[in-house]
Amino acid sequence: MRRIEIILSRLLWLIPTLIGLIVVVFFIANVVPTDPARIIAGENATTEQVEALRTELGFDEPLYVRLGIYVRDLATGNMGRSLYTQRPIADDLAHRLPATLELTFAATLIAIGLGIPLGVVSAIRRNTMTDQVLRVLSVSGLAIASFWLAMELQMLFSTRWGLTPLNGRISGFGPDEITGFFVLDSLLTWDMESLGDALLHLLLPAVTLALPAAATILRFTRAGVLEVITSNFVLYETAMGLPRGLIIWKYVLRNALISTVTQIGLIFGVLFSGAVVVEAVFDWPGLGTYAVQSILQSDNKAILGFTILVGVVFIVVNLIVDILHTFIDPRTLK
Amino acid sequence: MTGLKRLLSDRAAAIGAGLILALILVAILAPVLSPYPGDVAEFHLTERLLPPSAEHLFGTDRMGSDLFSRILFGARITIAIAVIAVGVSVAIGVPIGLIAGYYGGWSGGLLMRASDIFLAVPQIVLAIAIAQTLGPSVENVILALSATYWPFWARLVYAETRAMKGQVFIEAAQALGASDARVMVLHILPNIASAIIVRTSIGMGATILTAAALGFLGLGAPPPTPEWGRTISEAREFLPEAWWYAAAPGFAIFLVVMGFNLLGDGLRDILDPKIRRGTR
Amino acid sequence: MTDALLTISDLSLGFRGEAGFAHILDGVNLTMRPGEIMGLVGESGCGKTTLARAILGVLPRAALELRGGAIGFRGTNMLADDGAQAAIRGRRITFIPQDPFSSLNPVFTIGEQIDDLMKWKSPRRGEGGRWPALLAPYGRSRRAADRAAVIETLEAVQLPQPERLLRKYPHEVSGGQRQRLMIAMALLPEPDLIIADEPTTALDVTIQAQILGLLRRLASERGVAVMLTTHDLGSAWEICDAVTVMYAGQDVEAAPVAEFFTAPAHPYTNKLLASLPDAEGGGAMTGIPGEVPDFLAPPPGCRFAPRCERASAACATRPPQAARGAGHLVRCVHPVAAPVPAEAGA
Amino acid sequence: AERYVHANNSGYDTLDPHVVGDVARVATRLNFYDGLYRWVDNPPKLIPWLATSHTVSDDGLVWTFTLRDDVKFHDGSLMTADDVVWSIERMLALKRGASTLFLPVLNPGAAKALDPTHVEFTLNTPSAIFGSIVSDLYVMNADLVKEHEVDGDWGQAWLTDHVAGSGSYMLKRYDPAVGFIGERFADHFAGWGDSYYDEIEFRTVLETNTRVQGLMRGDYDGLDGYLAPDQIARLREDEDVQIIEAESMRVFHFAMNNRRPPLDDINFRKAMEYAFDYDGFIGSILQNSVARNPTIIPNNMWGAPKDVEGYTFDLEKAKEYLDKVPGPIRTIHIGTLAGFSETEQAASLLQNALAKIGVTAEIESAPWPVVNSRMQDPEQMYDMVPYWKSTYYADPNNWIGELYGARYIPTRNVSGYDNPEVNARIEKALASTDQAERQTLYEEAAKIVYDDAAGIWIYNTKWYGPYSSGVAGIRFSPVGNGQDMRWAHPAE
Amino acid sequence: MTEPILSVRDLHCHFPVRGAFGRQVGAIRALDGISFELMPGEILGLVGESGCGKSTLGKTIMGIQPPTGGGITFEGAEIAGASPRAAKDRRARLQYAYQDPGASLDPRWRIGRSLEEPLIIHTALGAAERREKVRDILAAVGLPLTHLERYPHEISGGQQRRVGLARILMLNPKVVILDEPTSGLDVSVQATVLSLFRDLREAFDLTYMFISHDLSVVRMMCHRVAVMYLGRIVEIGPTQEIFAAPKHPYTQSLLAAIPRIGGARVVDTFWLKGEPPDASRLPTGCRFQGRCPHTTARCLSEDPALRAVGDQRAACHFAGEVSPPGPAPKSSPTPSRRALP
Ligand SMILES: Nc1ncnc2c1ncn2[C@@H]1O[C@H](COP(=O)(O)OP(=O)(O)OP(=O)(O)O)[C@@H](O)[C@H]1O
């Protein structure tokens, strides 16, 4: 009951935040020195053509009218057309979203799979060699520019050693589309060849993306475990002679995860944004590549749409994290 | 004084401080240290893409300029971006967070909602949107980073201030009749300063990474600026043969960000009153 | 004493930190018999908790430095680490913590925490079955028997609706109920000794009276020995059979409860009793001038000497325990002369 | 079945041939659709395609094309003159892509189907180049498209992802984020030889380095041909890769804003001409992979003046000219194209040389659309912009006319250069049908522009088509960039 | 009869309990109709279980916590509802000593600076005068001058309490509200701190409101005692009377719970069951009903008001008629302590 209330109130907060976001991003995107009408009209358009198009597309209207129109259209899922691809931006984004989500999920899984256990180990082996090494690694993980790491990994693993594919989500076109997630689709259609291929393509980008996130999770888990481990209930559980493994991996970890879970929401955002550059390096046909392309083409509406979509995904993920929180930490329901 | 000694006794923090000191020195002394200071703008077309050697420690770039010299000069840009962007963010975010956190209520809520909006999108995405709109230049990168980074500070300071407000000594000061300004500036601010300092250090690192990413995407400084992110993107075309071209700026970024992170971690250990009290 | 349950002899330990070695326990001797309720009293920071934790084996290992002595529980050396201790901890010796608010894990239901305890520490747990520890099965029949015991014990500590309680989270029950729960959990493994570290300090007087009464009744019914650490002499008076006083990491006096309050021999004990608020109102409490010594550089010998009016040069070496009566031991070169007649009103 | 895989540098966001006109995405137009004529080979020549021939009225206004009667669309229906008329109407209505070539000379409704195999276009002004641009009139299956029309959108929504053409390949798969696969259309009117590719796959691979590495790894069979010389050099070392060289018609030059001081002063412009290190740029940076092109018209295009040597890098001379420019000289702004490193390198080189003669220059990098829209606005135009002029049709007007004729100010003549001498010649050449006369007119015009130092002309791009050695039959033409895949086939 | 220096009338302080969407779903009635008077020079004890509203009462009087209803008169003037700053000067004469004095000092300020702060805020004294005054007061509370240079965490709990007092005394207050001034202190330290309170009262002519949950301390220190239960005063009267003959069942149970060293073990016979209910969910009628052994139907419906019973006043329908079950508290409950040498 209380959980539903929490979710509802979070959902309610979402609306003003989203509207605010749209307004802010809209204004940012419209301080442009460029003339979108001219870009749409194409390289060889005459001045009259451009003028006509400008009126037709409503670029003559004052900014707030255009904002109103934009928000109205947005409510119906219409983000306008991309200057560059000429397609509805909403379609473009929807089409590319699964690719980015697949990459981000894979990276999140890797980050969690690496970060949490290593964080726990680092904490319980505090100040040992293991801990020192892990700490150095995690600080390094956070200091590496992901695009650079991506380039270097690609250069070594793909170009030099030929172990992994260079770019893309799969060799050529993917398996028959059901969900848009290649790994899922190839499982659903039991296309093992595509599955292997897709996973191999996923490997480098996901790892690149995951490393800083894993480092963050490691640090938070370590700090969380260290904090929890000094708490009274751990002392009590230890004094009552419960096995160390049970205490650490069940009782301590669950408590330490409370703060880590909040981090995962933020990390998702980090990964999503990291995807912009990492996708660009690996030619991953997702939102990041789309965003970079839109940047190169000065396609403001597309960037606007991308930014809003990222905002929505980010907000939704944080909502999920909040809900998850109520399961991990029953005190939030109080 | 004792603070400095403590800082230096923490190995990680000492390394971090060392790296940053080196960065600052390099930035200041770039004209002296670099073997070819002219190569920031000067080309030697016949010496393009030479591998590292005694003459060119880090090799040469696509225009035949000495990479080592350019990396040294790049440090200046990096410092300028990080210091100004973080400085502006702090200058905006800290007062907002402090006031919103102290007074709370309606206006505080509004301020926080405003920062929520900015935080609803990963910083780099907003920064990209802004930088792309304004056009590529170092000034615009700084502007984009500041405009998108202040909410972090507002958030941090807000949370810290709220926590502080619950502290008995703040209530005691108020009960004593201290004015709001007095309580905020003399009591709250010094007590949350350590959190701000720690985050500033780590924030510098994060800002450098973001700025480099913008440079990499072509949203940063125009050529022939020796900005590190841009140098990496220039280098891409010449990989894997000219490996040094990307390796040098990549490592430079890594070391500097590492420096700030290590320093931040060390400062956290030193400044965190919880830990300090624990040692008593 | 062959019938001793717990024997602590010349225990000396401390913690090594940045500032140096803090010598917390200095030659502590203490004996407990089965079924005895022993009060370990002393002012804040005198090492009560440290001693309790030493017995439980939960002192922070990294900083700990053992200087000597032994803790024997029924012939097992609790300071060694040869596996026998693990079997005793939580089974033969259980623990009631000071703060019931933070000693239960906040994110698991009470039932789940008790289940884990019973899985590992129930008296019905067989020794055999060489399963890797964490994978050991929890048989259905034992589970049912354990569950019955849990319900029975929860009722014994007067917790209403035990079935429902098990489904709750710790934050959903009040402080008094939580402390009852801790008592139940301490009793469930059917131990020989319960270490209760200030179990009522965090509670109100009315609740304290309830909890102490409960603890005393159940302990004597079940024949469990209890070591109760407290700085509240009133609590000690209420439920203890015997009292040991500590000062700055040294045991100074041990006596049966009546004798302790009527015929204290150590100057410190006397001063302590004199510091109690006069129940009649009025009158001046003397307090004890001076401060507790620094553990980093404690005075040699008797640590109370610097604050003691009776101190002399002889106090620079620690006096041995001297018997003052049946079960009444004192460590002082200049004990307070004669036992004061009991009930000698003011 | 043999499949050819091509990695392309830009995305295939739409398959509609009427809304995009850029060279990078020419593959969908050439392979899925057919025009009335088709450009092939190098130097480019027009060959009959959907049309077998045409006639022009004496006044140069009425153009009548005779169509083939055996052209089948992919769905098997026959192409008729009505399809052609509908297609040109569609282009004129959408005002996108190649329509900008037609709009100035053709009004809506000015095309008529005389009978199923004859189409007549009535121009509103004579145009010597009309014959060259009908290759860009891609004919659609009008009936099919009309079925999918929504709200009078001329089938735009549907045609983004679908093909309604008669081209050599039929659409098999398409994903705007990935690319497309075409399947050989066996019934194509032009027939097929003995050897061909059954499938062609065009994939978008934005990063140059990835394309090059992919070709070397064997992921791809061919790439777009405008690679940096360093990449070409690397590819040459790979035994499994062949580089097909061809002189292109893509002139790299600096557009200069002739309207604004100090660039309105011929002495200053001359100083600029002498301040660019042509040899350093072509010789070192581009490693002599291209040839110097002294004027705006590509050397290999007719109409290019023969006796022009080209300006040389001579700072002494530059200084001399500069001294004749009165007053202090302000900072010069050079706009470069983000993502096109050659423009950055060229601008840096000029900046560097200018610094030596006391002129400060600043470089502003921006994406092409931004640069382009600024260039077209006289107020916002940079002082100089280095970029390429590509071949939209193989006629000198594509270069000299569009870049320096007053009629194209400000859209394509971004320098604002307006010289009556030049204008007269360009206008005359546009109206004339006499090839020899036109050639002379263009040669003269180009020479005048050269003497006026209206821009800095640097080189004519060379096309280096990188293909795997298993590919044969690539037929390069500057207009189609060798991506007309029907001629290609696996090597023996 | 002298005028009361401080009087509180029907004081209420409710804390809203908010559910989702910030809507109020209930209230914690921390103060629910408190009235009493404080005479110049007296020490009024305030006892009660944890969470019954003792600190809230103190803070509401101080203006730290705005009241939701009722009035407070200090030195003849109404001060309820005024912000601390508005009544700045008057408040200077009314001071509150925090429950945890360590926490009431800024951890980053040296003791000396903290002590000077009240003077900077309220007076126009020069730096030298301020320092002199600080030294005087510091001596009065029995701390060495060297402590001025220390940080709060560098001194002991008892010393922190002295610093807390010194800080309050800087402004020459009339009334000091001492919130649990000895909780957490060892008996040996407690003794010295209590005698300090007494000495200071003499030296500075102070009036104390002494909040505590330690009945024996209250008994020793106070002239009058008020017993609070869940936001109400359930019994108030002279210390002697309250301890000798408590009229309210709750007071009776409180007294019954105190260990009596040398006497019978109270834990074996202690009769009060249960714990106080959640302050946000008070029952109708008497708020002690759930735990009171004498509950009748009237108690369930009717909220008893404070009324005079003998020398004291109690809020119980049966005040004076009921006595605790089991062994009744002896009129002189504690066998006296033995004389100490
Ligand atoms: N891990 C440790 N490292 C260093 N000193 C410690 C450590 N644990 C405890 N001490 C010190 O040992 C002394 C005794 O502490 P202990 O907790 O045993 O006292 P206590 O008698 O239980 O006091 P209280 O009544 O306050 O609970 C204290 O001075 C404490 O600061």
Ligand SMILES: Nc1ncnc2c1ncn2[C@@H]1O[C@H](COP(=O)(O)OP(=O)(O)OP(=O)(O)O)[C@@H](O)[C@H]1O
């Ligand atoms: N600022 C606040 N907001 C909400 N509830 C509060 C606030 N302050 C106090 N309360 C509630 O009011 C009630 C009374 O609190 P108060 O601190 O006055 O109790 P107390 O008698 O001083 O207890 P203790 O003996 O523990 O100090 C408690 O239920 C408490 O939770």
Ligand SMILES: [Mg+2]
């Ligand atoms: Mg303790």
Ligand SMILES: [Mg+2]
């Ligand atoms: Mg309180």
